[in-house]
Each structure stands twice: as C-alpha cells, then as structure tokens.
Amino acid sequence: MPGTELFGDEERKEVNDVLNTGCLFRYNHPELRQGMWKAKELEVEVAHFTGARYAHAVSSGSAAVACALAAAGIGHGDEVIVPPFTFMATIEAVLYAGALPVFAEIDETLCLSAEGIRQAATDKTKAVLLVHMCGAAADMTAIQQVCRELNLLLVEDAGQALGAFYQGTSVGLFGVCGAFSFDFFKITTAGEGGLFITNDEEVYKKADTYSDHGHSHVGDNRGMEPHPYLGFNYRISELHAAVGLAQMRKIDRILAGNRKNKQIIKDILQDVPGITFRHMPDPQGDSATFLNFFLPTTAQAQQVVAELAATGVGGVNYWYTNMYHFINQWDHLKELRSAAPLAIHHLGAPQDYQNLELPKSQEVVGRLLSLGIRTTWTDEEAAATGQAIAAAVRKVLG
Ligand SMILES: *Cc1c(COP(=O)(O)O)cnc(C)c1O
Numbered sequence: 357m358p359g360t361e362l363f364g365d366e367e368r369k370e371v372n373d374v375l376n377t378g379c380l381f382r383y384n385h386p387e388l389r390q391g392m393w394k395a396k397e398l399e400v401e402v403a404h405f406t407g408a409r410y411a412h413a414v415s416s417g418s419a420a421v422a423c424a425l426a427a428a429g430i431g432h433g434d435e436v437i438v439p440p441f442t443f444m445a446t447i448e449a450v451l452y453a454g455a456l457p458v459f460a461e462i463d464e465t466l467c468l469s470a471e472g473i474r475q476a477a478t479d480k481t482k483a484v485l486l487v488h489m490c491g492a493a494a495d496m497t498a499i500q501q502v503c504r505e506l507n508l509l510l511v512e513d514a515g516q517a518l519g520a521f522y523q524g525t526s527v528g529l530f531g532v533c534g535a536f537s538f539d540f541f542k543i544t545t546a547g548e549g550g551l552f553i554t555n556d557e558e559v560y561k562k563a564d565t566y567s568d569h570g571h572s573h574v575g576d577n578r579g580m581e582p583h584p585y586l587g588f589n590y591r592i593s594e595l596h597a598a599v600g601l602a603q604m605r606k607i608d609r610i611l612a613g614n615r616k617n618k619q620i621i622k623d624i625l626q627d628v629p630g631i632t633f634r635h636m637p638d639p640q641g642d643s644a645t646f647l648n649f650f651l652p653t654t655a656q657a658q659q660v661v662a663e664l665a666a667t668g669v670g671g672v673n674y675w676y677t678n679m680y681h682f683i684n685q686w687d688h689l690k691e692l693r694s695a696a697p698l699a700i701h702h703l704g705a706p707q708d709y710q711n712l713e714l715p716k717s718q719e720v721v722g723r724l725l726s727l728g729i730r731t732t733w734t735d736e737e738a739a740a741t742g743q744a745i746a747a748a749v750r751k752v753l754g
Pocket residue numbers: 416417418419421442443445446487513514515516537538539548549550
C-alpha cells in the first residue's frame with residue numbers, strides 16, 4: 357500500500373484548501389471555491405502522468421470500470437471476456453452493465469493471454485475486459501493483435517496498475533478506454549476514488565456524462581446544459597480528489613522506492629533454487645508494487661505459505677485460497693446469487709460457472725506468491741524481508 361505510507365502535510369494541505377472554502381462539490385460555485393478545483397487538477401495530473409488525452413475522476417475504481425464499459429457501448433446481453441484472477445469488481449461491473457462475463461485463461465503474465473482470449477471467443481463475444489494484475493502490464497502486442505483479428509473491443513481494468521507502462525505507453529490506453537482505482541490499497545490513494553482515461557474525445561464525453569446523471573458539463577453552469585444520455589452518480593468529492601492530488605504528486609517517488617526495494621528482494625530470491633518469477637512482457641514498465649514469484653507446485657506454494665505464517669513473515673499474499681481475487685472463492689458468482697435479478701438470470705450465463713475448467717489459471721495462481729512491496733523500506737529492511745522468504749522457501753524445498 358505504497359501511497360498510504362507517505363501520508364503527510366501535502367495531503368493535509370490539499371484537504372484543508374477544500375475545507376476552508378466549504379465547497380465539497382466538484383462542479384459550479386466559482387464564488388465559493390476561491391479557485392480550488394481539486395478534481396480537475398487531479399485529472400490534469402493523471403493525464404500528464406499517463407499521457408492520456410482525457411482523464412475523468414470518479415468515486416471509485418469500480419465506478420471507473422462501470423463508466424468504461426458504458427462509454428465503450430458495452431451493455432445488456434453483450435458477452436465480455438474476463439480473467440478468473442482479478443478483484444471481484446471487474447466481474448461485478450460486467451454483471452451490473454447487464455452484460456455476461458465469459459472467463460478465459462490467464463498465464464504466467466498473471467493476465468489474460470492472447471491464446472486464452474482466442475480459445476474463449478465466440479461469434480457472440482463483443483469485448484475483452486483486460487485486467488493488468490499486480491502492477492504490471494499484460495502482453496499488449498499479442499492481445500491487441502488478437503482483439504483486432506477477432507474484432508473485439510478492448511477495455512482495460514487497470515485498477516491496480518497505475519504507474520505501469522508497456523513499451524512506453526501507460527496501461528489504460530491500448531483499447532477504447534481504461535480505469536484506475538485510488539482505493540486505500542492502491543499505489544496512490546484518495547481514500548476512495550477512481551479515474552477513467554482515454555484518447556478518444558467521444559468516449560470521454562460519454563464517460564463524463566454517464567458519471568453524473570447525464571449532465572454533459574458543456575459550459576460552466578452544470579444543470580443548465582443538455583443531457584444527451586442517462587447516467588448515474590459516480591462523482592468524486594473534492595475532499596477525496598484533494599487527497600488523490602497530493603498522492604499523485606508523489607507517484608514518481610513511490611515508483612522509485614518500489615523499484616529499489618523490489619530489486620533488492622528479487623536479487624536475493626533469484627539465487628533460491630525452485631523460485632521462478634512472473635513473466636513480464638515489459639519489465640521496464642513495472643510499477644513494482646508486487647514481487648510475484650512461483651513455486652514448482654501448488655502443494656509446495658502452500659507449504660511455503662504455512663512456513664511464512666509459522667515464522668511470522670508478513671506481506672506475502674496467497675491469492676489461490678486465502679484472498680478474494682480468484683474464481684475459486686467466488687461461490688456467490690458461481691451460484692449467481694444477487695440481491696435482485698440481473699440480466700444474466702434472464703439471458704442465461706454463457707458458461708457453466710460451477711463446472712468451469714480453467715486448468716492453466718488454476719496451475720498459475722496455485723503456484724503463485726505475491727509480496728507487497730513497501731516503498732519506504734530501507735535497503736536493510738528490504739533485504740531482511742527477502743532473506744526471510746528465501747529461508748522459508750529453502751526449508752520447504754530442502
Ligand atoms: C481495486 C480494484 C478495482 C476496484 O476499485 P475500487 O476503487 O476499490 O472500487 C477494480 N479492479 C481491480 C483490478 C482492482 O484491483
């Protein structure tokens with residue numbers, strides 16, 4: 357949770373700016389706000405950082421994914437390819453858009469593979485909702501190629517990958533549009549918040565309109581402008597945007613700390629027989645929020661998890677069984693349990709989620725351990741973490 361490690365006077369100052377004006381709303385009221393437009397400033401900051409032509413801040417990463425789907429024109433009855441390894445929000449966004457998730461295989465990139473997309477696609481598939489897991493980009497060359505070939509829209513859930521690039525381009529800019537999250541666990545946080553990016557003006561306008569009850573925000577008096585579409589309330593407050601803004605101004609520092617500490621630990625684990633690392637299509641573009649590594653088998657990975665727990669080494673995630681990020685834990689989805697009827701209840705799920713077989717994803721996530729990197733670790737602290745993990749792995753593998 358790198359952003360939260362660096363909370364300080366900068367965040368307090370930005371929040372106080374907003375509290376001092378009393379204008380917590382991101383639109384209108386120029387007479388109150390004394391020139392403070394924190395949501396707009398946050399958008400400028402992220403657009404500059406990612407190189408996106410358009411950026412629009414919203415209330416959460418989940419909201420940003422919902423806006424991305426709506427702006428890409430994905431809705432009722434559309435089949436959308438998704439990964440079985442992601443935060444649940446990805447799948448929920450598809451379901452609440454009235455669309456139908458179709459699961460495809462990931463590979464050692466921890467993201468959907470081009471091959472997985474090809475195998476899952478049918479003539480009913482409309483889009484791929486690609487997730488860049490654990491802070492680094494998917495294999496974009498191959499994925500863009502397969503999407504072009506099969507005529508699939510590409511939308512990116514980059515909820516946990518702000519700061520990740522592929523061959524110099526920010527994640528979120530490879531397809532129609534992309535979504536980021538600023539929740540408490542992400543590389544920079546706003547407390548709660550999210551952000552949508554695109555290079556397409558029309559797509560941007562749709563997302564902007566969708567995020568605020570259909571207001572087009574043309575002109576400077578929200579409420580008196582045209583309402584081209586229906587929307588909903590996904591607005592970010594000025595207070596949250598203020599925190600997000602202070603955090604964005606620290607992202608280069610956060611990335612530098614992450615990369616330094618990750619390298620120290622990777623250098624130590626590199627020498628441990630049996631450990632292999634996540635395949636990264638562009639290692640230079642890694643945001644280094646996680647060090648992801650594999651054990652030879654799922655059973656050995658679980659033994660290492662137990663050994664780490666027994667020796668009190670924290671910070672290592674095992675998504676396969678004890679986290680909420682893999683399909684094995686999603687019984688509510690498999691049984692399509694929801695508080696109210698969804699489109700999928702009427703249209704029928706495109707796959708039998710209860711008996712879905714994704715052997716490659718099972719094998720990859722079963723063998724995977726993910727260490728969350730702290731940006732504020734000293735070299736010594738990072739090295740000690742690496743050595744503790746190395747000792748646990750050596751003990752298990754003998
Ligand atoms: C965190 C996350 C989200 C949701 O973001 P919130 O801000 O918590 O709503 C969506 N997708 C992915 C991949 C995430 O990691």
